[in-house]
Amino acid sequence: MHSHSHMIVPQGPRQTGAELASFHVVEAALQGPSPARRVCIETAHSDQHHSGANRLLQQRYSWRGYRAVSLPVTGTAEHLPLTASRDGTIIGTLTVGFDGQRGLNCDNSFADEVQALRTAGQRLCEFTKLAVEPDASSCQVLAALFHVAFLAARDLHRVDTVLLEVNPRHVRYYQRMLGASVVGLERTNDRVDAPAVLLAITSAHIRSQIDQAVWPRPATQAVRSLYTQAFNRTEEGAIVERLAAQMAQSRRGAQQRAFTFRLPATTAETGLAA
Numbered sequence: 037m038h039s040h041s042h043m044i045v046p047q048g049p050r051q052t053g054a055e056l057a058s059f060h061v062v063e064a065a066l067q068g069p070s071p072a073r074r075v076c077i078e079t080a081h082s083d084q085h086h087s088g089a090n091r092l093l094q095q096r097y098s099w100r101g102y103r104a105v106s107l108p109v110t111g112t113a114e115h116l117p118l119t120a121s122r123d124g125t126i127i128g129t130l131t132v133g134f135d136g137q138r139g140l141n142c143d144n145s146f147a148d149e150v151q152a153l154r155t156a157g158q159r160l161c162e163f164t165k166l167a168v169e170p171d172a173s174s175c176q177v178l179a180a181l182f183h184v185a186f187l188a189a190r191d192l193h194r195v196d197t198v199l200l201e202v203n204p205r206h207v208r209y210y211q212r213m214l215g216a217s218v219v220g221l222e223r224t225n226d227r228v229d230a231p232a233v234l235l236a237i238t239s240a241h242i243r244s245q246i247d248q249a250v251w252p253r254p255a256t257q258a259v260r261s262l263y264t265q266a267f268n269r270t271e272e273g274a275i276v277e278r279l280a281a282q283m284a285q286s287r288r289g290a291q292q293r294a295f296t297f298r299l300p301a302t303t304a305e306t307g308l309a310a
Contacts, residue, residue, distance in 0.1 A: 074122065075120055075122050075127070075173075075177060075180065076120070076121045076122075077119070077120050077180055077181065077184050078121075079116060079117065079118060079279075080107055080117035080118065080119045080129070085119050085121075086107055086117075088119065088121070088125065088126030089107050089117065089129035089167075090106045090107055091126070092126050092127070092128070092129055092169065093105055093106065093129065093165060093167045094106075096167040096168075097167070097228065100203070100230075101230070102228040102230050103227065103230075105165055105227060105228060106165075107129070107131060107165060108133075113134065114133060114134050114136050115132065115133055115134070116131065116132040116134070116185075116188055117129065117130075117131040117132075117165070118130050118131070118132070118184060118185060120177050120180065120181055127168065127169040127171075128167065128168040128169065128174075128178065128181050129165065129166070129167055129168075130163055130164075130165065130166045130185050131163070131164050131165040131166075132161055132162075132163060132185045132188055132189055133161060133162045133163075133164055134161050134193055134195070135154070135160040135161060140160065140161075140162045141162060141164055141201070141227065142162050142164075142199050142201050142220075144225075144226065144227070145201065145220075145223055145224070145226070145234070146201075146219075146220040146223075146234040149219050149220040149234055150234075153199075153219070153236070158196045158197045159193070159194055159195050159196045160195065160196070160197055160198075160199060161189045161193065161195045161198055161199070162198070162199040162200065162201070163182070163185055163198055163199075163200050164200070164201065166178075166181070168181070175262070175265065176265055178262065179262040179263075179266065180265070180267075182214075182262055183246075183265075183266050183272075183275075184275055186198065186239070186242055187272060187275050187276050187279065188279050189239070190239045190242075190243070191276045192279060195239055196239055196240075197236050197237070197238050197239065198236070198237045198238075198242070199219075199234060199235065199236055200216065200234075200235045200236075200237075201225055201232045201234055201235075202232065202233055202235055203230060203231060203232065203233075204222050204231055204232075207233050210235055211235075212261070213260075213261055213262045214242075214261075214262055214263075215237060215241055215245060215261075216236065216237045217236050218233055218234070218235060219234050219235065219236045220233060220234025221233065245261070246263050248263075249261075249266055
């Protein structure tokens, strides 16, 4: 089950790759913007990241009235927990769960629907344990986490279909913002003690929507799809390379580096009204 803000704010035109993303901890191109616009996306490889992400999950899930959840243990092939941080504070988290011998969390509530997809030959993963701080940049942070998770699933694990368990109140949001389809009707998710609907999005659909995103988008146009916040192809290549290195480093127990990107201008910086 996911908890996030639905606060959507307009943005300015898309930045170039050099201005928007470096995927390095220190990069001259990132020194100009205020710290509020520098966000690090990385695997939750340390105790600090785990505890920060778990605090955020507890806060956002409790606010929604859900039972608290926590990140899985790192270093397993079945899970890839991601965090977004700003000035050392965790402001977003999302975990990719890969299908394997233990199955997926959504098997607990939607076993028949998930098995039908497997029988049809689909390689599956699930996006779960999603929480984002509700501030003016929450849409961009959510889009960045989603895009990085998608690249890990598709490019590194060859996933065909992404599954999400969401509260029925949020179904329209994911249909509108991501093009998700309902594959499992409402029932109770025992882990968070709340109603859930199972959604699916094919990797082919995600890829086509990212490729079709039109830039530059008019600065006064509201955000109507997370795909319009996507990284470009050059940035994607850097993300996949860094993710592969991070996963390899994690298996060796080596220290990992985050990759950093600049958020587009906020409403305060563009002078736009939310």
